Amino acid sequence: MxxxxxxxxxxxxxxxxxxxxxxxxxxxxxxxxxxxxxxxxxxxxxxxxxxxxxxxxxxxxxxxxxxxxxPRTGKGSRPSAVVFQDTRLLPWRRIRANVGYGLSGLGLSRGERDARIDEVLDLIGMADLGKRWPHEISGGQAQRVGLARALAVRPxxxxxxxxxxxxxxxxxxxxxxxxxxxxxxxxxxxxxxxxxxxxxxxxxxxxxxxxxxxxxxxxxxxxxxxxxxxxxxxxxxxxxxxxxxxx
Amino acid sequence: MLGRPNRAHPNALALRAGASRLRRLVLGLAGVAAFIALWKLAYIFNWAPRGTIPDPFTVPVALLNEYRGGRLLPAIASSLVHYVWGLGIGTLLGFVVGLLAASLRVFDEAHYMLARILRPIPPLAWVVFAIAWFQVSHAGAAFVISIGVFWVNYFATASGVRDVDPRYYELARAFGHGGFFKRITSITLPGAAPSILSGMRTGVGQAWMTLIAAELLGVPGMGQEMNSAAGVGAYDAVVVYMLAISLIYTLSDGLFALVENRALRWRP
Known part of the structure; x- marks a missing residue:
């Protein structure tokens, strides 16, 4: 091949x-x-x-x-990111905080992290649901948040x-x-x-x-x-x- | 339900909820009244050795007497000193040791046998040593209280930490939170929080139970006042302190419940 x-x-x-x-x-x-x-x-x-x-x-x-x-490329990214079948959202974090979970330790400022979270929430069409708790969204939405969490680290x-x-x-x-x-x-x-x-x-x-x-x-x-x-x-x-x- | 009212009959629903609450209140008050009536009967017909059942209707007078006599408030204040110190130290140590036991294998293996030996000893059995080490003092009472509180928090924390879903630890590793500190703060503590907080809340009650017993030995406080009131047959004053304990416990438990609900508002 x-x-x-x-x-x-x-x-x-x-x-x-x-x-x-x-x-x-x-x-x-x-x-x-x-x-x-x-x-x-x-x-x-x-x-x-x-x-x-x-x-x-x-x-x-x-x-x-x-x-x-x-290889690790540039600031604010991880080589790979996982999306789990069971979504694995942390129930004690709001949607925004779940999406930003992988962003700490990547050398991003708070403002950059917020911008990154806004960007991926927008991408999955959930920009207005960031303040919710995981138990307040549907299964499909939870799966989107799991995807957004992975996309946020620009793998x-x-x-x-x-x-x-x-x-x-x-x-x-x-x-x-x-x-x-x-x-x-x-x-x-x-x-x-x-x-x-x-x-x-x-x-x-x-x-x-x-x-x-x-x-x-x-x-x-x-x-x-x-x-x-x-x-x-x-x-x-x-x-x-x-x-x-x-x- | 997500807090949405039933759109069909919001008023009817609210009315029914109000009626049900009223019914609960009325029946609850009726239960208390029935108890007081029974108590009064016991007093009138001398169901216990003469003089050992106070007249329920003289309790308010006794309350006033204790207050005017300058005994009630100092006793409460003194008890609160034991309570706060004993509860604080017991909670902190129970939490730390429970956390270590559940997260460090070496520590767990090194301490489990000791824990099994010490655990069944009732806190009050330590009174002897409390007196020997601290004399009859605030520190001694706080020591005894802290022991009971320690075990409650130790078990709640250890089991809460052990029960954290291991899949969350995998998530933490996948998203750069695999280090000890990040793992503890982002997964272990929030994941175990429901158990840890319920242990702390049990400790808030447990501390009261041992408090009075510890004070019956002569450390100033409500327990001592009860003992000396009983010594002169002033059983109505004993009831005053019992009610004071009940009131303070209800307040502290309610306060803690607020903290708990706030900290765990992420739960469905």
Whole structure:
């Protein structure tokens, strides 16, 4: 496969097993993500796709192999930022404070932090809800706030762990379109973990499939349809079918 | 409900809420009146050894006497000194030790056995040492009070800290709050706050319970006044101090509840 862009993130023969466990969850993972590229990682439950994401985020150490992460660029940014499935908003912080959670320690002044929070709240269309507590907003809004919290640190790669799987279908399609619009506006790569094939095919430029015990990447292809995509596009559906077969 | 009134019948709802509140008030007062009536009957028919049940209707007079005699306010003030010091020291130490126990494994392992040995000892058992070390003094009473308060806060803090959802710590690491200090302030303390504060509030009550007992031994305060009043058969004065304790406890607990609600207003 030809690399369209310079690799931003590279996994080199990466494997993981839980501490004290002989059996690898996955091993021999070799793939890279280019700057600004949108990659979906698909797999059944228990295949370790969220664990891959945690390794990439630096939250856990892989047992084998090496992960080349993006260098820290400039003031006020982090190389990567995570969006969790369970939103993980801190209930004791108002929405604004949740969005600004990753901004401390980045050398930003209070004014710069406030401006950054306003900017991303605006981006997710929640500019007027910053004073609310997390329990006062809907599930879809909470997911948007989780996204805003990650965007606020201007990551080079956004790591999304099944971010839309806990919201209703209507909200999900809306959030997917919002994510695409934001991704196209900001120059950042996305690693999107999901078990939903249609979602992966609709969103990503490239889809990777993990399968087996221990799991490996068994499928890694570009999505043929250009943006903007139609959900009922024939090429897209044919591609989704091939992903399903690989699973 | 998010505080929105029912749009269909806002007046009817308000009316019903008002009626229900009135009913509660009336029944509550009726309960108190019934108790006083029973008390009066006990007094008239001598249900206890003669002279040990005061006439409820002379309690207001006794209150006036205690006040005019210059005993009531100094006793309250003295008790508050023990209370504030004992509560403050016990709360602070209980919080710190509980926090350490739940966040430092070495500390936890080194202290759990000691805690298990010391925990069952009732605070009042320490009175003997309080007298030996501090004589009959404010410090001695505060010491005894602080012991009971310490344990309440120790357990509340330790269990609150242990129960903080570990997923929040992962979030903290992902967003640059992985260091000890940032983790404690941004996750541990706010996450454990409901338990810590409820422990503190229990301590506010617990301190009163031990306060009076500690003072019965002769340290100036309401407990001592009760003891000396009982010594001369002035049981109506004893009741005055009991009611004073009840009133001050209600005030301090209500005050703390305000602080607690303010600090935890993020809760649904």
């Amino acid at each position: 030809s690399e369209r862009r310079d690799a931003l993130l590279t996994l080199d023969d990466v494997g993981y097993r839980y501490p004290g466990n002989e059996r690898f969850v996955f091993e021999g993972l070799d793939f890279s993500i280019g700057a600004g590229e949108f990659v979906a990682l698909v797999g059944g439950s228990g295949v370790g796709k969220s664990t891959v994401l945690r390794c990439v985020a630096g939250l856990i150490e892989p047992a084998t192999g090496h992960i080349e992460t993006p 080079q790669i956004l790591l999304m762990d099944e971010p839309f799987s806990a919201v209703d279908a209507l909200t999900r399609t809306r959030l997917q379109d919002e994510l695409l619009a934001i991704w196209q506006r900001l120059n950042m790569a996305v690693l999107f973990v999901t078990h939903d094939i249609a979602e992966a095919a609709y969103l990503a430029e490239r889809v990777c499939v993990m399968r087996g015990t221990p799991a490996r990447v068994v499928f890694d292809e570009r999505v043929p349809s250009p943006y903007p995509r139609q959900r009922d596009d024939a090429d897209l559906n044919a591609f989704a079918q091939r992903v399903a077969d690989a699973l």
